[in-house]
Amino acid sequence: MGFLKKFFKNTYRDGGVRHGKSSFDHLDDEQLEAHLNIAKYGSFMLTDAVRPSYDLQVVPRAGYRHDAYHDKETGIKIPVIMASVSKEHLLDVFIDLMAPLGDEVDVxxxxxxxxxxxxxxxxxxxxxxxxxxxTLYDFEDLLLNDGCTxxxxxxxxxxxxxxxxEHKLIIIYGNELVDFKDILDDYNIDCNEDLKFITExxxxxxxxxxxxxxxxQLQYRLGIDDE
Structure with missing residues (x-):
């Protein structure tokens, strides 16, 4: 199945819709096809998993910013790095970022x-x-291009x-994040605290x-059951 046909048959909207109106309302097929076919914005390449709004409320680009996760039950505040990485580097960056976690991990x-x-x-x-x-490299297509994984x-x-x-953003949680920032720097992914992400x-x-x-198939390879 071609990419555009896949989008037409399996697309759903998410994120903020202004005043109950979608930027995709009233588009004809030619306009919709042209927008969904755009995968590159400047030097930034999107995966097939997501596309921004038609009116480009957020223009996709590479970078990272600091944030924080607030646990409502415990009141604990956990530092966060959120990063947007171009498709050609995305899985390599994600896998390299595992280094600070050690030799054995949970998934x-x-x-x-x-x-x-x-x-x-x-x-x-x-x-x-x-x-x-x-295993992750064996399932690169799924991990990069499926908007439901x-x-x-x-x-x-x-x-x-x-x-x-699912949006193919990288999100890092932890109190010690210096090593992760060094890895992002190695890929020339710059810090920009004003960066907006496609999820916004x-x-x-x-x-x-x-x-x-x-x-x-990936679930089976990892030995994970539905429980």
């Missing part, structure tokens, strides 16, 4: 296949990092967590039945 496979809003987290404890890296790697003993979410405006996700099948 979370995230899915929103057959869902609209919300997702399911599938957890596996204790996997050797070299095996994990090899996310993946997280964590070491609860440190604790640190790295997430490649209307956008569209794309998936397919084939990606759903690939997801189940």
């Amino acid at each position: 979370v496979l995230e899915t929103s296949h057959e869902r609209r809003g919300g997702h399911q987290d599938l957890y596996r404890e204790s996997i050797d990092v070299p095996i994990l890296k090899s 996310g993946f997280a790697v964590l070491n609860p003993n440190i604790p640190l967590e790295i997430q490649l979410d 405006a209307e956008h569209v996700h794309s998936s397919s039945e084939d990606f759903s099948r690939q997801f189940r």
